[in-house]
Amino acid sequence: MxxxxxxxxxxxxxxxxxxxxxxxxxxxxxxxxxxxxxxxxxxxxxxxxxxxxxxxxxxxxxxxxxxxxxxxxxxxxxxxxxxxxxxxxxxxxxxxxxxxxxxxxxxxxxxxxxxxxxxxxxxxxxxxxxxxxxxxxxxxxxxxxxxxxxxxxxxxxxxxxxxxxxxxxxxxxxxxxxxxxxxxxxxxxxxxxxxxxxxxxxxxxxxxxxxxxxxxxxxxxHITAATQEQFVPQxxxxxxxxxxxxxxxxxxxxxxxxxxxxLGKLKRRMLHASVIATHVAPGTEIFSANDPDQPCGMVVNAERSGADISDCLVEIKLAATDAPVHLGSASGPLLSFQPLPYPLTDPAV
Structure with missing residues (x-):
């Protein structure tokens, strides 16, 4: 030590x-x-x-x-x-x-x-x-x-x-x-x-x-071992x-x-979300109710923020936010999206 x-x-x-x-x-x-x-x-x-x-x-x-x-x-x-x-x-x-x-x-x-x-x-x-x-x-x-x-x-x-x-x-x-x-x-x-x-x-x-x-x-x-080579910077x-x-x-x-x-409008962005879960790992996939068989994004970073709640940064298809989004699977815990402290350039958000 x-x-x-x-x-x-x-x-x-x-x-x-x-x-x-x-x-x-x-x-x-x-x-x-x-x-x-x-x-x-x-x-x-x-x-x-x-x-x-x-x-x-x-x-x-x-x-x-x-x-x-x-x-x-x-x-x-x-x-x-x-x-x-x-x-x-x-x-x-x-x-x-x-x-x-x-x-x-x-x-x-x-x-x-x-x-x-x-x-x-x-x-x-x-x-x-x-x-x-x-x-x-x-x-x-x-x-x-x-x-x-x-x-x-x-x-x-x-x-x-x-x-x-x-x-x-x-x-x-x-x-x-x-x-x-x-x-x-x-x-x-x-x-x-x-x-x-x-x-x-x-x-x-x-x-x-x-x-x-x-x-x-x-x-x-922050890029971690679980998320290397997953994201273009934007x-x-x-x-x-x-x-x-x-x-x-x-x-x-x-x-x-x-x-x-x-070239064109950005279709994927990072959003801030909270979820009722205590162990959320970077790289965990997320799923939209509109397309439950395909992941719509991934957890970038996460930390527990309460006894049974975690806060996350998630990369996601913007179109997927029109429906409920879940952690880990289409039947997993529901993500609750929170405001970011800066505006996104995409007007769809």
Missing amino acids: TTWLTFLADQGANISDDAAPRIVSFGAEIPGETAKTNFVAPLTHLGLIAASGDDAANFLHNQLTNDVEHLGSNEARLAGYCSPKGRLLASFLYWQTADRIMLQLPRELQAGIQKRLQMFILRAKAKLVDVSEEYVMLGIAGPAAASALMPWFPTLPVAIYGKVDNEAGTVIRHSNAFEVPRYQWITTVEQAIEAWPHLTEILQASGADAWNLAEIDGGVP MINFELLGGVNFKKGCYPGQEIVARSQY
Whole structure:
């Protein structure tokens, strides 16, 4: 067990025994309640790839769906990594430091994605390194988030995905969820251990579920092992979140992604739904009553939000929403659709 995980265990964290350990909880908090108030969640299920070298920005620019070459020092961005068929293999949050570009993605995907990217470096002056153990990532949210961070970051980023750096690390502003502000603090293990007592005086220590549930409320999808190669970026609203740049040069799958954008009306989108079910897995198919024999979509992400309720982001044929939609089969639990925090460009929704 790493120094950080050992420290968290001593603070009462319940840690999963997965290959990528996840902080399950600190006691009996309910994610659906915690996510709506003040909390700090260690994001140990996320990993970091550092890209360095003279050609690192150009290399990533030619691989990802978003602009890397013109990434500002005071911002982070979303990006996708697609197969040649335009289907997402991974989704990233990325930003630059003084000498590296950092790519954040689920740890369960990291090794495979890093290996695949490495295959295409060829003669480019670029190097990819797993730096997950060098950093701690903390999800911090709630009305008291700013005051909790003030000892280290007296000035916080205002714009969504705005970024501030100093000797204490990096803070990135995330979209509001449950009407409260959210930030991610990326720092060293030593700094996180030192800051933890102060943070938890103001914020409730929480498992990763609260942060993930907030991402769902914010309409921000994440590709997981179960959903690799299932979606063109627009099918999960990725371009609406700024994760696709249609003016940049080519990247794997670019022609298909562009064609999906400009040829006809988009027929599939990602929606927010709740369902009476406690264990909803990404990749679970959903079915419309109008066509019970064929799935009309798939769960992208899901987290339990109450004793017997889960919140989900689901990719779905828009036409299927005219009838009841069920989880797992045509006789499964009924999905109840909720508003997204941003408008869809398709007028049918």
